[in-house]
Amino acid sequence: MTKLIFERPIIQRINAGLPSKYGMAHKLEPISHIDNVSIKSLMDSYGSPLFIISESTIRKTYKNAFRAFSSRYPKVQFAWSYKTNYLNAVCNVFHQEGSWAEVVSGFEYDKAIANGVPGELIIFNGPDKSRQDLEKAIKNGSLIHIDHFDELYEIISLSKEIEERPKVAIRVNMDTGIYPRWDRFGFNYENGEAWDALNRIMANKKLDLLGLHTHIGTYMMSTDAYKIAATKLASLAVRLEQKHGHVLQYIDMGGGFASKNTLRGAYYPGTDTTPSFDDFAEAITSAFMSSEIKPDNLPLLILENGRALIDDAGYLAGTVLANKRLADGRRATIIDAGVNILFTAFWYEHDIRPVEPVSEQTEDTTIYGPLCMNIDVIRGNVMFPLLKKGDHYVIRRVGAYNNTQWLQFISMRPNVVMIDSKGEPHLIRKNETLETINSQELTPEHLKNFDL
Amino acid sequence: MLKIKKNIAISDSGFVFDPGTGDSYSLNPTGLEIVQMIKSGKSFEEIFQDFATKYEVEEEAFEKYYYDFTTTLKQLRLTEPNGED
Ligand SMILES: Cc1ncc(COP(=O)(O)O)c(C=O)c1O
Numbered sequence: 001m002t003k004l005i006f007e008r009p010i011i012q013r014i015n016a017g018l019p020s021k022y023g024m025a026h027k028l029e030p031i032s033h034i035d036n037v038s039i040k041s042l043m044d045s046y047g048s049p050l051f052i053i054s055e056s057t058i059r060k061t062y063k064n065a066f067r068a069f070s071s072r073y074p075k076v077q078f079a080w081s082y083k084t085n086y087l088n089a090v091c092n093v094f095h096q097e098g099s100w101a102e103v104v105s106g107f108e109y110d111k112a113i114a115n116g117v118p119g120e121l122i123i124f125n126g127p128d129k130s131r132q133d134l135e136k137a138i139k140n141g142s143l144i145h146i147d148h149f150d151e152l153y154e155i156i157s158l159s160k161e162i163e164e165r166p167k168v169a170i171r172v173n174m175d176t177g178i179y180p181r182w183d184r185f186g187f188n189y190e191n192g193e194a195w196d197a198l199n200r201i202m203a204n205k206k207l208d209l210l211g212l213h214t215h216i217g218t219y220m221m222s223t224d225a226y227k228i229a230a231t232k233l234a235s236l237a238v239r240l241e242q243k244h245g246h247v248l249q250y251i252d253m254g255g256g257f258a259s260k261n262t263l264r265g266a267y268y269p270g271t272d273t274t275p276s277f278d279d280f281a282e283a284i285t286s287a288f289m290s291s292e293i294k295p296d297n298l299p300l301l302i303l304e305n306g307r308a309l310i311d312d313a314g315y316l317a318g319t320v321l322a323n324k325r326l327a328d329g330r331r332a333t334i335i336d337a338g339v340n341i342l343f344t345a346f347w348y349e350h351d352i353r354p355v356e357p358v359s360e361q362t363e364d365t366t367i368y369g370p371l372c373m374n375i376d377v378i379r380g381n382v383m384f385p386l387l388k389k390g391d392h393y394v395i396r397r398v399g400a401y402n403n404t405q406w407l408q409f410i411s412m413r414p415n416v417v418m419i420d421s422k423g424e425p426h427l428i429r430k431n432e433t434l435e436t437i438n439s440q441e442l443t444p445e446h447l448k449n450f451d452l
Numbered sequence: 453m454l455k456i457k458k459n460i461a462i463s464d465s466g467f468v469f470d471p472g473t474g475d476s477y478s479l480n481p482t483g484l485e486i487v488q489m490i491k492s493g494k495s496f497e498e499i500f501q502d503f504a505t506k507y508e509v510e511e512e513a514f515e516k517y518y519y520d521f522t523t524t525l526k527q528l529r530l531t532e533p534n535g536e537d
Pocket of ligand 1: 102215217218255400
């Protein structure tokens with residue numbers, strides 16, 4: 001007779017009265033496979049913890065977003081937001097799908113060039129562009145989105161030395177009815193600064209003004225805010241044509257659409273509250289279509305979405321290290337992935353699932369990472385199945401910002417694998433080792449030895 | 453020997469009611485089996501023997517979870533205060 005699987009014994013209080021905030025507690029279904037590949041077998045080959053990225057999910061999500069816009073508007077272009085996830089394999093999936101590159105530093109710019117993106121299809125955003133960066137971008141014909149007047153005058157000064165005409169747009173910030181207002185980037189709409197900047201560019205005559213740009217915030221749940229932003233940018237385009245007879249080639253609406261993750265403290269799960277690509281597309285394109293822009297002059301619509309395009313494709317799988325009980329009797333489960341590699345645990349109540357089959361039983365659990373630091377909390381208070389030491393977990397929707405903001409801290413950054421569209425895993429970033437870290441360090445001669 | 457308080461009602465489905473406090477609790481199936489064995493006066497060794505024949509579990513792991521569980525029973529005051537040797 002084969003023996004039964006042992007589940008650890010538990011007893012828990014039944015709270016009469018109000019149901020939990022998501023209604024009845026629901027069972028967390030295990031996720032054992034990603035794209036038909038066993039998570040357990042991937043960890044056997046590539047270690048634990050392990051980032052797993054689904055190529056087919058990236059392509060599917062991208063196609064869905066592109067369809068939402070291109071079915072409503074004649075000219076649409078996405079530019080992949082490098083900072084969201086600049087693993088080269090990830091960037092190249094987006095480039096194969098047709099995305100340009102959107103970068104915010106000299107390092108990201110060089111990464112896009114090294115990936116083979118033509119210079120004229122790179123959008124250079126952000127407040128940090130050195131004179132050398134700008135010079136390179138001008139020579140390559142890249143699209144420079146100007147953040148402030150100091151940058152505008154730097155470009156004007158460079159334009160006297162360089163043969164190529166700088167191709168520029170300005171970043172505009174504005175009141176779209178949401179808080180916090182991102183007014184630290186670009187030129188303000190309401191106080192006339194943006195209009196002033198446009199006029200100075202037109203007066204200069206050495207710069208090619210190609211477009212307008214905004215990025216109104218991140219994890220935006222309001223489609224109205226985009227409608228307001230699109231309407232305001234369209235009105236600037238109309239004024240440019242009226243005053244200077246100048247027709248803009250594009251309007252870049254930035255990124256910021258919420259992914260389906262649930263924000264910490266949110267009442268409803270993100271899967272219920274996040275607007276669809278169709279909702280955002282409708283808000284933006286209807287604002288353009290109903291603006292005063294002449295139909296023949298409709299600009300190319302550029303989008304720079306990050307998290308909404310990649311979050312779903314990323315998973316973080318790993319192993320339970322231990323269970324313990326907190327002083328007040330609550331359950332604590334310690335896993336092998338900490339906030340140093342899952343930075344987004346600070347923002348989200350991540351959907352964490354068992355990999356192996358579990359019973360219906362759950363317990364109010366706080367899930368901690370392995371760092372010897374009090375802040376290392378992956379999930380507070382989740383009704384979680386009774387995983388034992390050595391059992392496996394997988395965290396969903398971790399594709400955005402983790403592989404770029406992760407820290408080498410206390411332990412090493414783990415392997416990242418991508419499962420291709422045929423179900424073949426590929427190692428796309430190697431885990432770090434002591435040698436990786438030590439190879440960057442130099443110990444002065446007099447500190448090389450000691451006697452203890 | 454650990455003893456469950458006499459007035460605690462335990463149903464076959466794992467529902468537990470403490471008339472002293474009015475609190476109710478639920479046990480998972482392994483929790484229920486252990487509580488019933490404790491009630492019938494079995495020692496840790498006997499309980500482990502029963503579990504080892506029925507379940508895939510090592511003694512070390514079982515001991516760890518058993519004591520974690522019984523500590524919770526004590527914290528919830530479902531056991532006799534002087535119920536230990
Ligand atoms: C200029 C710009 N574009 C695009 C993005 C991508 O944002 P998200 O991941 O919220 O779509 C960002 C991120 O902050 C950004 O600063």
